[in-house]
Ligand SMILES: Nc1ncnc2c1ncn2[C@@H]1O[C@H](COP(=O)(O)OP(=O)(O)OP(=O)(O)O)[C@@H](O)[C@H]1O
C-alpha cells in the first residue's frame with residue numbers, strides 16, 4: 001500500500017463576500033500518496049485553485065483538516081513550523097508572467113527561498129545552487145543575470161519551477177502550469193515536471209482544465225464540481241469507465257483527433273437536477289477498489305449490482 005503524504009479531511013473554504021457566502025470548497029476528503037501526481041479537474045469556478053491554496057495554507061480553512069506526513073498544517077503554528085511547511089510545500093502558478101518579479105534577476109528569483117531558509121552558507125554556494133537549478137530545468141548559467149522579460153513563456157515557467165525546486169520541497173501544487181503556454185511548449189514543460197518527479201521523488205497536485213494533458217501526467221484524477229469531489233479514480237479507470245454523469249459530460253467535451261468522428265459525436269451536458277436525491281446528501285463511495293463516486297445509496301446500489 002502506498003504511503004500517504006497528505007490527508008485532506010472534510011476541507012471547507014467558504015468566502016463571506018458581504019453579499020452572501022460562496023462555498024468555494026465544500027467538504028473535500030481525499031489522500032495524496034507519496035510520489036504520485038493527483039490531477040484535479042473541473043469547470044472554471046468549481047474551486048480547484050481555492051483547494052490548492054487552502055491546502056498550502058495561503059488561506060485559513062473554514063473547516064476540516066490537512067495532514068502533511070501526519071502533521072496538521074492548519075491551526076496555531078509556531079514561526080518555525082510555518083517555515084518548515086512553507087519549504088516542504090511549494091506552488092507553481094499558471095501565469096509565468098505575473099508570478100515572477102520583473103525587477104529581480106533570475107538568480108535572485110530562484111535564490112529567494114534559498115536565502116529565506118538559509119540553504120547556502122556562502123555567496124558561492126548560493127550561485128552554484130542557482131546554476132545547477134538552471135541546468136536542471138533546461139536553462140543555463142548565462143541566464144542567471146537576466147530579467148524575466150527576456151524569456152519566453154515556456155522559459156519563464158522553467159524559472160518558476162526552478163524557484164520552487166530551490167528549497168527542496170516534497171510536494172508541489174501546480175495550478176494550471178501549462179494553460180498559458182503555446183501548445184507546442186506544453187508537452188515540454190509537462191515532461192520536465194515528470195523528469196523532476198522521478199529524480200527528486202516529488203509529489204504533485206496538478207490542477208488543470210485540459211483533460212488530455214492531465215491524463216498524461218496524472219496517476220489518479222479527482223473531478224470537482226461546485227466545491228466537491230464527484231469522482232476520484234486512477235487516470236486509466238476514470239477515462240475508461242467514468243461513472244458520475246458530470247465526469248461523462250467533461251470527457252465528452254474533449255476534442256477528438258479524427259475530424260469525422262469529432263463532427264458527428266454528441267456532447268453530453270450535465271444537469272445536477274438529474275439526480276433523484278430526495279433530500280439525501282450524496283456521499284463519496286468506493287464503487288470498485290480505488291474508484292470513488294459521489295452518489296446516493298440508491299445510485300450506489302445501481303453501480304455495484
Ligand atoms: N478570495 C476570494 N473571495 C471570494 N470568492 C472567491 C475567492 N477566491 C475564489 N472565490 C470564488 O470561489 C469559487 C471558486 O474559485 P476558484 O478560483 O477556486 O475556481 P477554479 O476552479 O480554480 O476556477 P478556474 O478554472 O477559473 O481557475 C468561485 O466562485 C470564485 O469566484
Ligand SMILES: [Mg+2]
Nearest residue numbers: 048049050175
Ligand atoms: Mg483556478
